Amino acid sequence: MDLKNNLQQLKDHVSQQIHDAKKIDQVEKIRVNLLGKKGELTKLLKGLKDLPNEQKPVIGKLANQIRLMLEKSIEDKKKDLNEAFFEKRMDSEKIDVTLPGRRPEIGTKHILQQIQDQIEDHFISQGYEVKYGKEIESDEYNFERMNLPKDHPARDMQDTFYITKNILLRTQTSAMQARSMDQHDFTKGPLKMISPGQVYRRDNDDATHSHQFHQVEGLVVGKNVSLADLKGTLQSLTDELFGKGHAMRLRQSYFPFTEPSIEVDISWNLVDENTAPEDIDWIEVLGAGMVHPNVLRMSHLDPNKYSGFAFGLGPDRFAMIKYGIDDIRNFYFDDIRFLKQFKQVGE
Ligand code: DAH
Numbered sequence: 001m002d003l004k005n006n007l008q009q010l011k012d013h014v015s016q017q018i019h020d021a022k023k024i025d026q027v028e029k030i031r032v033n034l035l036g037k038k039g040e041l042t043k044l045l046k047g048l049k050d051l052p053n054e055q056k057p058v059i060g061k062l063a064n065q066i067r068l069m070l071e072k073s074i075e076d077k078k079k080d081l082n083e084a085f086f087e088k089r090m091d092s093e094k095i096d097v098t099l100p101g102r103r104p105e106i107g108t109k110h111i112l113q114q115i116q117d118q119i120e121d122h123f124i125s126q127g128y129e130v131k132y133g134k135e136i137e138s139d140e141y142n143f144e145r146m147n148l149p150k151d152h153p154a155r156d157m158q159d160t161f162y163i164t165k166n167i168l169l170r171t172q173t174s175a176m177q178a179r180s181m182d183q184h185d186f187t188k189g190p191l192k193m194i195s196p197g198q199v200y201r202r203d204n205d206d207a208t209h210s211h212q213f214h215q216v217e218g219l220v221v222g223k224n225v226s227l228a229d230l231k232g233t234l235q236s237l238t239d240e241l242f243g244k245g246h247a248m249r250l251r252q253s254y255f256p257f258t259e260p261s262i263e264v265d266i267s268w269n270l271v272d273e274n275t276a277p278e279d280i281d282w283i284e285v286l287g288a289g290m291v292h293p294n295v296l297r298m299s300h301l302d303p304n305k306y307s308g309f310a311f312g313l314g315p316d317r318f319a320m321i322k323y324g325i326d327d328i329r330n331f332y333f334d335d336i337r338f339l340k341q342f343k344q345v346g347e
Helices: 002-020 024-035 040-050 055-092 111-124 153-158 175-183 227-242 293-298 315-323 336-342
Strands: 136-138 167-169 191-200 212-222 248-253 258-267 282-291 307-313
Touching (some): 002 055, 024 055, 040 055, 111 336, 175 212, 212 227, 212 315, 227 258, 227 282, 227 307, 227 315, 248 282, 282 293, 282 315
Antiparallel strands (some): 136 167, 212 307, 248 258, 258 282, 282 307
């Protein structure tokens, strides 16, 4: 009868333990202590063989019932604890969908890129090709083909970094003029291209100079291209970028690759036919001219049959005028407070 009592006691004791357990690993320990190889129940059952034969099935049956019952409460307890654990976790990780969201910060296109995009869009709409040249150029295309032979004094203003004697960081996007003429099939019609990109010069940086800046080159070559075409082209560009109402003025100038050469000013203020000339604030925006016959000849074009105009503008300068920026270095300082002011519409 001892064994029966012991079994009952074990059952009560373990049931209490299961009831009191707070964690799953505690319950697992209880299971091992009870049913493992050296477990309490296992030990008790070893006593079965010493019982009188007629008691063996009775006690055996009882022991089996107790085992099944305890196994079940262990499983149930584990399940309960598991559920409680997840419920607690769900409660603590609850998401309040009514809270205001956190917007991801989206960057802004650099202001110079925005201006370049506007210029590109304008010219694409007029049937121009956009050609991106390379920042590393040959002396031939950067200078010689632009009518600046080796000892030309105008080279002094465009000193640059030479990688070898004939390979350099380009000083002007004009280098793309000759490359475009070389590639173009003039039997199919005129060449109309712009070429935006970065250029480099040996310069001491200050409020209006940077050793690295941007240009957009423009070139139209065909039959009967005139200075009037150039003027109309530039007027429609400035109208679009700065708005209508800014006057434009052409001044005579000098560039080795154009003849005649002009510099273009636009009025800072809005003017109409009643504005007195002395009230107009002129500001220079670009250089331009009619393509020099030497440049045409070097591209195997007969200057008696073909003519063209070219212009070179600085988007840095355009942006400074458009937004009243007084120091070119702002574009290159990467100061987020400066850059953030130029969010594009829709951003
Ligand atoms: N390449 C000139 C410069 O860097 C700018 C320029 C002037 C380009 C007149 C042109 C032009 O195409 O016709 O100063």
